Amino acid sequence: MCCCWRRGRLLPVGAVIVFLLLWWQAVEIFDIKPFIAPSPVAVAKVLYDRFDMLMTNLLPTAIEAISGFALGNLAAISLATAFVYRKTMEEALFPIAVMVNTIPVVAKAPILVLLLGNGMEPKIAIAAIICFFPTLVNMTRGLRDVRAEQLELMRILSATPSEVFLRIRVPNALPYLFSALKIGAVLRRDLARREAPAALERGAQRLIPFISAKEAS
Numbered sequence: 001m002c003c004c005w006r007r008g009r010l011l012p013v014g015a016v017i018v019f020l021l022l023w024w025q026a027v028e029i030f031d032i033k034p035f036i037a038p039s040p041v042a043v044a045k046v047l048y049d050r051f052d053m054l055m056t057n058l059l060p061t062a063i064e065a066i067s068g069f070a071l072g073n074l075a076a077i078s079l080a081t082a083f084v085y086r087k088t089m090e091e092a093l094f095p096i097a098v099m100v101n102t103i104p105v106v107a108k109a110p111i112l113v114l115l116l117g118n119g120m121e122p123k124i125a126i127a128a129i130i131c132f133f134p135t136l137v138n139m140t141r142g143l144r145d146v147r148a149e150q151l152e153l154m155r156i157l158s159a160t161p162s163e164v165f166l167r168i169r170v171p172n173a174l175p176y177l178f179s180a181l182k183i184g185a186v187l188r189r190d191l192a193r194r195e196a197p198a199a200l201e202r203g204a205q206r207l208i209p210f211i212s213a214k215e216a217s
Contacts, residue, residue: 064120068127069184076132077177080139084169085161090140101133131184138180142173 020040026032027039034042047054079097083090105126112122146168154164 060120064123065127067120068124069131071124072128072131073135073181073184075128076135076180077139080136080143081165083136083140084143097133097136100129105130130187134183134187135177135180138176139173142176143169145176146172 023037024039024041027037038046079093083094108129109122109126112125116122116125143165150168151164154168159167
């Protein structure tokens with residue numbers, strides 16, 4: 001057991017070290033320019049030299065990401081629960097959710113900036129919208145995809161609807177929820193490269209063109 005635990009921890013660490021060494025050697029051998037792909041040593045040097053600036057801009061980005069992620073997923077879980085118990089609500093609102101999800105981020109972002117201003121609010125709203133749809137779809141399926149035998153057993157035991165929800169539907173939906181959370185986290189990470197420039201007063205995204213310009217010069 002201990003050997004398996006150590007192997008599970010050491011293999012990823014070893015893979016990361018090998019990757020960094022290959023990255024470093026590729027930059028040195030092919031003479032890749034720093035603004036295209038800086039070496040790990042250059043990245044570490046920038047992190048050390050500009051640590052204060054990076055941390056100052058990282059905090060707003062972390063707040064925006066976590067707040068949007070939490071709000072979007074909480075709203076999706078609440079609406080998915082309503083969909084399971086109110087079929088007419090799902091038929092009425094699910095097409096609207098699909099329609100909003102099909103609108104590109106670059107089209108939604110300027111509208112939210114105009115409505116909410118240039119602070120954190122539009123970025124939190126964008127993050128919440130992006131995380132919302134995968135969680136809504138997965139949670140609706142997970143809460144509803146319960147075996148008939150389980151529901152029949154709970155009915156025989158005279159379980160209340162809340163007991164059925166907490167003891168049967170929620171545990172059944174957890175794998176679906178965690179899959180949706182992974183998707184939402186990846187989408188939120190990619191959003192950092194596409195947020196509206198007008199909204200970037202502070203944050204890690206604002207540093208990308210600044211640092212790229214410095215490296216290119």
